[in-house]
Amino acid sequence: MSELHTFLFDGLPVRGMIVRLDSAWQEILARRAGNTQTGAYPAPVAELLGEMTAAAALMQSNIKFKGSLILQIFGDGPVKLAVAEAQPDLGLRCTASVQGEVEADAHLPELVNVGNKGRCAITLDPKERLPGQQPYQGVVPLFGDQGEKLHKLSDVLQHYMLQSEQLDTTLVLAADSQVAAGLLIQRLPLAGQANIAGSSQRAEEDHIGLNEDYNRIAVLAASLTREELLTLDVETILRRLFWEEKLLRFEPRAGLLAPRFSCTCSRERVSNMLRTLGQAEAQSILDERGQIEVGCDFCGQQYRFDPVDTAQIFTEPGEQMPGSQVVQ
Structure with a gap:
């Protein structure tokens, strides 16, 4: 104990x-x-x-x-x-x-x-x-x-x-x-x-x-x-x-x-880290590997982001995600 x-x-x-x-x-x-x-x-x-x-x-x-x-x-x-x-x-x-x-x-x-x-x-x-x-x-x-x-x-x-x-x-x-x-x-x-x-x-x-x-x-x-x-x-x-x-x-x-x-890592924190990394660098990783994978050194949790997940990170609130359509 x-x-x-x-x-x-x-x-x-x-x-x-x-x-x-x-x-x-x-x-x-x-x-x-x-x-x-x-x-x-x-x-x-x-x-x-x-x-x-x-x-x-x-x-x-x-x-x-x-x-x-x-x-x-x-x-x-x-x-x-x-x-x-x-x-x-x-x-x-x-x-x-x-x-x-x-x-x-x-x-x-x-x-x-x-x-x-x-x-x-x-x-x-x-x-x-x-x-x-x-x-x-x-x-x-x-x-x-x-x-x-x-x-x-x-x-x-x-x-x-x-x-x-x-x-x-x-x-x-x-x-x-x-x-x-x-x-x-x-x-x-x-x-x-x-x-x-x-x-x-x-x-x-x-x-x-x-x-x-x-x-x-x-x-x-x-x-x-x-x-x-x-x-x-x-x-x-x-x-x-x-x-x-x-x-x-x-x-x-x-x-x-x-x-x-207790680990304070989260998908939101990793998303903020990728946003800091920049869209061009994130896209280069996607082009090379097909997805972005980030592991937490403290707890071992793996966070994976496919092209759609990554696009959402770099889409401003209220902005239409590239390639998406608004359904009327």
């Missing part, structure tokens, strides 16, 4: 989230494996995508954004682009473009960042944009402050959050063929937080890396192993890590509210 849990550390400026995707993640992998044009992902690519999907769910829930959160990794390795998207209702989807051989023991540098020019982008696309409003996007490199390659997605995202939010963040991510999971711990700003009202902590502790409570909890969180994150249930993980801390738990996102696979 896929689920997401949120919690606060009582009296401390620290919050946490843990997500566990099983049915949702298995459906994503099954759809990819069932796509005759692409086939299943190599294991290292599936692991990276699983971590990205878990991270996207955590970040979407963390910021409570009314729109889609899109996490992208791109570079010069065999994985040219990997994308994970999370909607406000925790509808999730992901895909990757793979070219060339993937070594069985490949990690982030070998998959995406061979020449140390890879990038990570996080885009926030509002559901209802105001006139002239553009999506917000932040981009960070796949290397650290000294130019060293980062070997884990969690390190890249922690670096991003430090730069974008100026808040200490700890992430633990893991995925295999059955489960994608993640744990997020983040320091809250001291000022204005009701759960630490009356605290005598110094203002300096609101600076990055200086809050002792967060640092202690971050060390505990970082001790969680990949195997534990993938195999233990949420209650066991929280008890094993934070048994000495008092947690304030919120209602989990489970059951009907659980994270799940």
Whole structure:
């Protein structure tokens, strides 16, 4: 059962989230494996995508954004682009473009960042944009402050959050063929937080890396192993890590509210894409193949347009379609 849990550390400026995707993640992998044009992902690519999907769910829930959160990794390795998207209702989807051989023991540098020019982008696309409003996007490199390659997605995202939010963040991510999971711990700003009202902590502790409570909890969180994150249930993980801390738990996102696979593709969206492509280009495809076929990289759905379908796309409302007759 896929689920997401949120919690606060009582009296401390620290919050946490843990997500566990099983049915949702298995459906994503099954759809990819069932796509005759692409086939299943190599294991290292599936692991990276699983971590990205878990991270996207955590970040979407963390910021409570009314729109889609899109996490992208791109570079010069065999994985040219990997994308994970999370909607406000925790509808999730992901895909990757793979070219060339993937070594069985490949990690982030070998998959995406061979020449140390890879990038990570996080885009926030509002559901209802105001006139002239553009999506917000932040981009960070796949290397650290000294130019060293980062070997884990969690390190890249922690670096991003430090730069974008100026808040200490700890992430633990893991995925295999059955489960994608993640744990997020983040320091809250001291000022204005009701759960630490009356605290005598110094203002300096609101600076990055200086809050002792967060640092202690971050060390505990970082001790969680990949195997534990993938195999233990949420209650066991929280008890094993934070048994000495008092947690304030919120209602989990489970059951009907659980994270799940969801694709936003549609025939209408594909039609709009073809309209952007242009009538001349669409006609050239029809002349060559007899129909236009577009597959969704996320869910595998195939959309086919014959000459009549294509003509309708480029016919303005109220305009008579070429070759048609009005029956009196």
